[in-house]
Amino acid sequence: MPEISYLEAIRQALWQEMKRDERVFLLGEDIGRYGGAFGMTHGMLDEFGPERVRETPISEAAIVATAIGASLLGMRPVAELMFMDFVFLALDQIVNQAAKMHFMFGGRANVPIVIRMPGGSGAGAASQHSQSLESTLMHFPGLKVINPSTPYDAKGLMLAAIRDPNPVCFVEHKILYKTKGEVPEGDYTLPIGVAEIKRPGRDITVVANNIMVMKTLAVAERLAKDGIEVEVVDPRTLLPLDTETIIKSVARTGRLLVVHEACQTGGWAGEVIASVVGSPAFDYIDAPVRRLGGKDIPIPYNRGLEKFAIPQDFEIEEEIRAMVTGKR
Amino acid sequence: MSKDKKKGNDKDIGSREQFEEHVKRLKLSDDTLIGLYRTMCTVRHFEYMADKMYAAGKVHGTMHLSAGQEAVAAGISLAVHSDDYLINHHRGHGHFIAKGADINLMMAEFIGKDAGYNHGRGGSMHIADFQSNNLGANGIVGGGIPQAVGVGLALQMQKRKEICICIFGDGAANEGVFHEAMNMVALWKLPVLYICENNKYGMSMDVERATAKLPIAQRADAYGIPWACVDGNDVIEVYDAMKIAVDHVRSGTGPYFVEALTYRYFGHSKSDRNLYRPKEEIEDWKQNRDPIMRFTKHLLQSEIMDEGQAQEIDNQAEQVIVKAVEFAEASPEPDISTLLEYVYA
Ligand SMILES: Cc1ncc(C[n+]2csc(CCOP(=O)(O)OP(=O)(O)O)c2C)c(N)n1
Ligand SMILES: [Mg+2]
Numbered sequence: 001m002p003e004i005s006y007l008e009a010i011r012q013a014l015w016q017e018m019k020r021d022e023r024v025f026l027l028g029e030d031i032g033r034y035g036g037a038f039g040m041t042h043g044m045l046d047e048f049g050p051e052r053v054r055e056t057p058i059s060e061a062a063i064v065a066t067a068i069g070a071s072l073l074g075m076r077p078v079a080e081l082m083f084m085d086f087v088f089l090a091l092d093q094i095v096n097q098a099a100k101m102h103f104m105f106g107g108r109a110n111v112p113i114v115i116r117m118p119g120g121s122g123a124g125a126a127s128q129h130s131q132s133l134e135s136t137l138m139h140f141p142g143l144k145v146i147n148p149s150t151p152y153d154a155k156g157l158m159l160a161a162i163r164d165p166n167p168v169c170f171v172e173h174k175i176l177y178k179t180k181g182e183v184p185e186g187d188y189t190l191p192i193g194v195a196e197i198k199r200p201g202r203d204i205t206v207v208a209n210n211i212m213v214m215k216t217l218a219v220a221e222r223l224a225k226d227g228i229e230v231e232v233v234d235p236r237t238l239l240p241l242d243t244e245t246i247i248k249s250v251a252r253t254g255r256l257l258v259v260h261e262a263c264q265t266g267g268w269a270g271e272v273i274a275s276v277v278g279s280p281a282f283d284y285i286d287a288p289v290r291r292l293g294g295k296d297i298p299i300p301y302n303r304g305l306e307k308f309a310i311p312q313d314f315e316i317e318e319e320i321r322a323m324v325t326g327k328r
Numbered sequence: 329m330s331k332d333k334k335k336g337n338d339k340d341i342g343s344r345e346q347f348e349e350h351v352k353r354l355k356l357s358d359d360t361l362i363g364l365y366r367t368m369c370t371v372r373h374f375e376y377m378a379d380k381m382y383a384a385g386k387v388h389g390t391m392h393l394s395a396g397q398e399a400v401a402a403g404i405s406l407a408v409h410s411d412d413y414l415i416n417h418h419r420g421h422g423h424f425i426a427k428g429a430d431i432n433l434m435m436a437e438f439i440g441k442d443a444g445y446n447h448g449r450g451g452s453m454h455i456a457d458f459q460s461n462n463l464g465a466n467g468i469v470g471g472g473i474p475q476a477v478g479v480g481l482a483l484q485m486q487k488r489k490e491i492c493i494c495i496f497g498d499g500a501a502n503e504g505v506f507h508e509a510m511n512m513v514a515l516w517k518l519p520v521l522y523i524c525e526n527n528k529y530g531m532s533m534d535v536e537r538a539t540a541k542l543p544i545a546q547r548a549d550a551y552g553i554p555w556a557c558v559d560g561n562d563v564i565e566v567y568d569a570m571k572i573a574v575d576h577v578r579s580g581t582g583p584y585f586v587e588a589l590t591y592r593y594f595g596h597s598k599s600d601r602n603l604y605r606p607k608e609e610i611e612d613w614k615q616n617r618d619p620i621m622r623f624t625k626h627l628l629q630s631e632i633m634d635e636g637q638a639q640e641i642d643n644q645a646e647q648v649i650v651k652a653v654e655f656a657e658a659s660p661e662p663d664i665s666t667l668l669e670y671v672y673a
Contacts, residue, residue, distance in 0.1 A: 030531045033532060034532035055537070057470050057499070057533070058538070059502050059503060060503075061504050086468070123390070124387075124389025124390060124451070125389055126389060126449075126451050126453055126454060127449070127451075127467070128454075128467035128468055129390070129467055209625070231432065298449075299427055300448065300449045301388070301446075301449055301454070302388070302441075302451075302661060302662050302668075303389075304661055305662055305667055309667065
């Protein structure tokens with residue numbers, strides 16, 4: 001299988017789906033000649049032309065609303081918000097409109113749109129260009145929220161997202177764009193709402209998303225040398241959330257840690273923990289359930305501060321050791 | 329009332345007589361003119377130094393440089409009072425410098441140091457100096473435009489003489505809040521001067537591809553706001569328009585809108601290969617329309633300064649920037665123990 005980057009995997013999905021289905025089109029800022037702020041649509045203008053790679057003025061609310069309107073007539077728009085932080089400018093259209101239309105109109109309207117948005121810190125882009133807002137988006141029934149960690153998941157979930165009849169927020173992580181992994185060249189979809197055990201282990205379940213999956217896997221590798229076996233569960237989709245896979249995992253390991261980059265307070269870890277402690281897995285829990293989220297601060301510009309605003313490898317490692325050994 | 333000179337494409341700098349007549353009418357002394365030149369040189373050196381530091385790996389984050397647009401910053405700052413309020417956008421170094429910001433503190437912020445204006449929290453895109461009424465740059469395009477309504481409202485409610493200057497780009501004018509703000513500011517006759525710095529592109533998007541009708545300033549008509557559209561690379565023309573606008577706004581009769589046509593030399597931000605504009609276009613603006621070059625020619629031609637002075641002022645401006653870098657580099661990083669500070673007042 002060819003190794004390609006997370007960014008290329010998503011581009012491949014967009015490209016192939018535009019070839020396969022002429023209803024699919026892209027819209028967003030600087031997605032033409034510039035190829036998108038992160039290069040996602042590089043080469044697509046030449047291939048598909050300006051009508052299907054439609055560059056917009058800087059008007060996020062109208063970008064999403066345009067996607068909604070077009071989808072009502074059977075188009076399959078994929079909108080790009082240059083940075084996830086700008087989702088707030090479009091949130092009325094996403095939440096009050098797209099998410100509720102199918103329901104409000106008694107199941108008669110479909111809004112099959114995908115809204116791509118790169119989130120995350122690590123690029124020195126400061127407080128308004130670095131947020132992880134996936135937890136916020138989980139709060140709105142009618143939306144789906146996808147958050148892949150690997151190139152393989154990214155491609156399969158993007159193809160599934162475009163074909164899904166509902167509005168989907170597709171949350172990418174800008175620091176993952178360059179990470180590589182094996183991705184089949186052909187067409188495949190992954191089911192939305194199904195978690196994956198990225199690494200099996202008997203001692204503790206760590207649930208993590210996007211970049212934290214990578215960090216946790218690296219930590220798990222180190223801990224294995226000391227005889228601590230970490231099970232890493234990647235929900236891949238936050239809404240709907242596959243609590244079943246998580247609950248079964250905790251029932252096996254007896255310990256649960258949730259790690260995410262998003263600010264800890266109000267983060268999706270709370271949702272996972274509530275689901276687990278309220279389930280039959282509660283009887284198997286051997287240690288206090290814990291979460292490790294981003295600090296409750298806006299992302300700072302300064303490199304050192306920015307780094308420590310989100311969970312670091314050593315913090316994840318310390319937390320796991322403490323939970324498994326019972327010693328803090 | 330509205331005028332559209334559309335001189336942004338005029339390569340001819342105009343005659344000595346025209347220039348002298350213009351500065352006489354505006355009552356600009358030689359010292360003032362030389363001050364404008366110094367300001368523009370300082371901004372230019374700051375931006376080229378910023379680029380150099382980025383290339384040398386000394387800058388962690390993103391930045392938006394305003395080289396090529398110095399006449400707008402200088403022209404505005406001469407027309408306003410130092411205690412007028414400024415709401416800036418992401419490409420804001422020039423406006424801050426021209427308004428008299430401490431360049432050491434700016435440079436320290438630029439490289440994320442604790443001594444910087446924002447204690448290293450904000451970086452290039454968020455520089456603010458509340459002590460001198462610089463209410464900050466913004467990373468959200470258009471984010472400051474409606475806030476200026478509130479600043480104007482407070483000034484009106486507090487019966488104060490200061491005004492609010494709100495600067496944004498051609499791209500920002502396409503955010504919905506632009507229109508909401510224009511309506512409110514006109515409705516309540518607030519003391520706000522909106523300045524659209526049209527540098528021909530919003531990132532890679534040519535203003536002509538992004539805007540249904542030009543000039544952008546004519547949108548003010550829809551709200552009954554007086555407007556002008558000027559050559560933003562002619563510092564005297566910028567000042568002239570800004571002076572009229574500032575006088576209007578300060579008189580309490582309501583807002584004003586000025587669009588300044590200019591051009592940015594560097595890419596949009598750190599990662600930009602300029603694929604969306606021809607090299608010849610960039611070169612043409614640099615060679616034939618550069619605001620500093622044009623103004624220097626006038627000052628020499630009219631014998632307001634000589635070559636030696638021009639060089640000396642430029643060198644001094646460069647030294648200011650070199651010193652600022654020394655200051656910034658010698659300053660400590662924010663301490664990790666302060667990570668959780670400044671979140672709440
Ligand atoms: C709400 C929002 N949308 C998009 C961006 C990304 N972005 C930053 S600057 C910029 C272009 C702005 O163009 P303009 O207003 O003309 O200002 P200029 O950069 O040309 O000075 C874009 C698209 C952003 N920061 N905020
Ligand atoms: Mg612009």
